[in-house]
Amino acid sequence: MPQLRQNIITGEWVVIAPERAKRPSDFVSGESLKADTGKPCPFCLGGPAYKQVLRDYESEDFYTIPNAFPAFLEDPTSCSHRTYHVEDDFYSARPSTGGHDVIVSKHHDEQLFDFRQSTWEAMLLMAKRRYIYWRHDCNTSYAMLIYNQGARAGASIFHPHAQLMASNIIPNQVSREIHGAQSYFEQNGSCVFCDLVTHEIKEKARVVAATDNFIAFTFYAARFPFETWVMPKGHSACFETQSATQLRELAGLMKDVIGKLGLTLKRPSLNFYIHDLPSTVENADYYHWHIEITPRVTHYGGYELGSGVIIDVMSPEVAAKYLKKG
Ligand SMILES: [Zn+2]
Ligand SMILES: [Zn+2]
Ligand SMILES: [Zn+2]
Structure with a gap:
């Protein structure tokens, strides 16, 4: 489970999410993301990701899934965003709850620079619906839509997708x-x-x-x-x-x-x-x-x-x- 840790000197938060490092793509060197890696794309329709689709959050152009390696874990069973103390009450931490969506385009080859106005509109509409969803989640204090385009911007999968991170902290x-x-x-x-x-x-x-x-x-x-x-x-x-x-x-x-x-x-x-x-x-x-x-x-x-x-x-x-x- 990911954990939020507070910097004892500045009060700023970090997320420790070691599970995320298990993605093989995290260990691939090089700075370009290729359209054709020879492997099946995980985000194309019919692939493994689409099996996790949140049915109420699918449109003609986008579908939404929970991130397989969330930085913020959805916990519908409890509202547990309280700070606790560890190591003789020296450090402060919190369970890293909230949620982590991936909003996936249904068009593999339509990269961000090629999005039509209707694609942009569909992505923003889906984001708005997820913002409203997270606003009602008791473990969420803040939701942020992000888009990583290209390897140097942190993207690990070529297929176009946005992410919505819902956290129980207000980011630094x-x-x-x-x-x-x-x-x-x-x-x-x-x-x-x-x-x-x-x-x-x-x-x-x-x-x-x-x-x-x-x-x-x-x-x-x-x-x-x-x-x-x-x-x-x-x-x-x-x-x-x-x-x-x-x-x-x-x-x-x-x-x-x-x-x-x-x-x-x-x-x-x-x-x-x-x-x-x-x-x-x-x-x-x-x-x-x-x-x-x-x-x-x-x-x-x-x-x-x-x-x-x-x-x-x-x-x-x-x-x-x-x-x-x-
Ligand atoms: Zn794809
Ligand atoms: Zn700003
Ligand atoms: Zn103003």
Whole structure:
């Protein structure tokens, strides 16, 4: 069973999930994922994964399964997210409960850069339904949709799939954002993300694309070359409150932005993830859901790891210029 352990110095959490290392693909070296490995694809329809499908969470284009090696284990029998202490009460830990979905495309050869708007829409709709499911789970405080594209971004299976991690902690990065957004709200009386949108629209230099209700821009304090954020222009705390019409519009913008990144960086490895309000909070004036897209075209060195201060070799303003051309 995976276990959450708390850093006694900083209070940050890590998941210890040794079961995950049993995947043979974890030991395969090399940095490319091949479409044809000679082995049958585990995620194609009729393969072993599809036997685990959650029947209520299958659509024309996607199906959902529990991850075979979950970082967060669903426990319908008890609400057991309390912290306990180990080793003479020195360290703190928690059972790593919640859940870990894999949202699998039914189209093996349609890679992220080739997703049609309808594919994006179907994936976002499925994610929304799973967010609502996890919001009602007593072991879940936070749900996060993630997508790993390419080996350098942590993908181990070529077949296109997203994952939704539901945890009984608020993840470290989100926790920092929430504290920052709360103190900004206390000082300024406004949502920092709403102010950011207003500022970026006025400034123009970093805006990559926009629709009536959503905007995409390279992030001012980017941690990765070409790091791009996508968010609703109007205030909205929770991703799962987006209507089907809004998700269709967002799907169009995501296709556009990922397409531009694919063209400019020649289909790079990248991650994207949704930052949302914790499921333990109903609504908030201070927090605003958003998507962060992080191309993985450089590696972090010792300074980045040792200091937490990222040296980004690409100016976000120049990156935006390239993306607008793409
Ligand atoms: Zn496949
Ligand atoms: Zn806002
Ligand atoms: Zn964020």
